[in-house]
Each structure stands twice: as structure tokens, then as C-alpha cells.
Amino acid sequence: MIQTPSPVEHDPQASFLDGPGLPSGVTRFWLVRHGVVTAQARQTMYGSLDVPLCQDSLRDHEPAFRDLAQRVPEGALWFSSPLQRAHLTARAIMKHRPGAEADKEPALVPGVIEQSIGAWNGLPHEDFAEAIKGRSTHPFWGLGPLERPPGGESMADVEQRVGLALSELADAHPGRDMVVVSHGGAIRMALAFALGIGTEPALRFTIQNLSISIVERIGGQWRVVGVNIMPAFEVPQWANLAMQAETVAAQGPAAE
Template identity: 30%
Template sequence: MLTLVRHGQTQANRSGLLLGRADPPLCAQGVEQAAVLARALPRPARLVSSPLTRARQTAEMFGVPVEVDERWIEMDYGTLDGCPSTALDAAGWRAWRDDPAHVPAGGESVAAVGERVRAACADLAADAASDDVVVVSHVSPIKAAIAWALGVGDEVAWRMWVEDAAVCRIDTSGSTPRLLAFNDLSAHAAALQPLR
């Protein structure tokens, strides 16, 4: 099973800022989210992480060796990194959403993220077919991995929403990948249940 985990919350996420290559740590809630995920998910045979601090902090909660893979880093938002979404006008958002090859403000295109993530998924598929492989990453790479699993183009990225500390599962054991879960927050719901 290929399990994709979005990192826990940061203060920038909580504030609704565009967060790409900027490297803030998890906030207190994000640390708790990461701990819940580490308790709830099976111990992976392989654990892969983006190089950014928020992803590595989340991955380290699992207590197994972490492989850092640059291909799982968040999209580069260029000059928009750390800005509110209102920093880009309606025409700028339209151009970005309508064209996967569009590069916003010196950053990275959705298509470029898709290309690197499809290669990363293909490299993990065989191991994930027989063991649990967990990847801790970010919104844009996770969306790209879902597009890979579904066999669709990068243009679907803007039709998805991925929550902080959400889990997605892709079965790679067949002739084509199958999406089994998307934006799953059940581990957090279970952690909030009172003990009986």
C-alpha cells in the first residue's frame, strides 16, 4: 500500500497563507496531528519524506528511518510564498487554474510538480505492492500522486482539497494503481472519541 500523508499543521497553514518552499515548523496542533497519525497508521516498511521541516517532523513521529526525497517537496510558489491567496488577482488565479504549464510569479507549474511526482510514484510502486510505504508530503505533490493513480492529467489538481494531516491510500498491487482513500481524517476522529 502506498499511503500519502500530508504533514501536520503549521501556523502559516492555520493563517491560510500560500506555503510552498518556505520552511516553518509544525505548530502545537500539527505536532499532535502527526503523533495521532503515527499511532494510527501501520508501521511502514519504507518511510519517505519531503525535505521540508514540517514534513520531516511529521515523518519522524513514526519512529522508523526516514528517506528524504526531493521530488516530494511542495510546489514552489515563487514570490507568492507566504502570501495570502488575495496576493494574486482573479486573472492570475484563472491563468494558473486553466493551464497546468503556467508558472506563477517565478515559481513552479502544476505540470512540473506532476512530472516529478509521477516518477517518484513509479519508483515506489513495486515496494508498495507488497509492503506498507508511507510518504509524508504536501498538498500539491499529493494531488499529483492522486492524478497518477487515477490516470488523469495535471489539470485535475485544482478540483481537489487536501486537509492538514489527511491520509490518501493507493493500491499498487494490480496492473494499474487504484485509489482506495482520499483526504481521510478518520485517525483524528478516532483520537477524539472518549475512552469507554
């Protein structure tokens, strides 16, 4: 069962050993996975398809959006994958930000989009299981890290793409906090890039809906500060089941 913290009064940045301020020379990325998509989409391998968010989740996860907005430092820059499930999640969080930030739009970054599974985008789960028979697989992602779907990308391709996107953002905005709302597979590959561990081990990370993972660049080097940090909110029963289903389905690149 997915566990979430109970709502409590807290310093949202108290977990940073060096204090909440961004030290000189540090560029920090707050990588947020999008919210829960529709039940219809969850029945398929939606990969990089532009599937919509579940409207019930937008309503019921409002406390989570508010909590996420409070965790991010003032003055952060906001970015998002172009897919609506990421862009609308960013907006749902940003509307709780102070002042003019609440009315801004996140800048769209194609480099942090989810893995394209090409001809398999939109396949029902059972059809995908049939399609990958005889191919290299991974226990927590379906396809092996070097396996490229017909007309799609391997996860190694995604790691290269996401790493380049984060590096370009870090070069363009050194010393800033940046929020990037993205996808489960793309965030795993951001961790692979930051840690330099390769694609296969990073697929063993769990990245839940609305979780934050934090990476930093310091003097040209990368490190990981936190992984899969959940906002403090009570999960409605239907949403808890939906989030569990997405986590289980992530044994293939379906629910990211």
C-alpha cells in the same frame, strides 16, 4: 465545518475489502499531508518555502499522530518531503510506532515536495491575488494547471515529478507498504498520476492536514484506495479554525 470522527475502538485497516494484509504483488503508498503550520506562515503563499509547524498543533494533535501510527501496517517504510513541516510530522507519528520504528528517521524524498511558486513564494494572500490577475486560474487552486509562476513550477510539472518519485519508490521496494508524508498539492498530483485523469480534475480533491490518501501499484498499474481519510481525534477549537482556514486558502497554492 470540517468534520472529524469521534475516537472509537476500531480495526484501523477494516476498510480494506480484501483484508488488512498486503496481497502479493501489491505496493501500497500511505500519503499523509503534514500538520498545521504557524499562523504567520498561513498568512502567506508559502508554497515550497520551509515554514515551521505550529507548536500548539504538535501538542494538541498528539491523539491524531497516535491514531495515524496505529493505522499503518507493521514493517512499513517511512519517507518524507525534505521540508520541515513534513519531516517533523512524520517524526511525530513515528514516535508512536512499536519497537525500533519509533526511533527511526524517515528517508527524505525531494520528488514529493510541494509546488514551487518561484518568485511568489512568501507573498501575502492579497499580493498573490494581484499577481495572478490576467492569468489562467482554477477555482480550487488559484493558478490553472499549466500556469507556471515566475521561476516556479506548474501543477503539471508537479504531477510529473511526483509520479516519477512514486514510481521509483515502487520499483525500489516492490510489495511493501510505504508511508510518504507530503503536501496537499503534491498528494493531489499523486492522485492525478494514479488515476490518469490529468491535473485539472485532481485539483478538485480536498486534502486536509493529517489526512491519509492511499494509492497502490499492482502489476505496473495504479489505483486509488482512499482519499482524505481523517484520523480519529477531537480537534481543539483553535485548530479546527486553522484547518478550515488552510482548506479555504487552498484555492491558491498557499497552504499546502
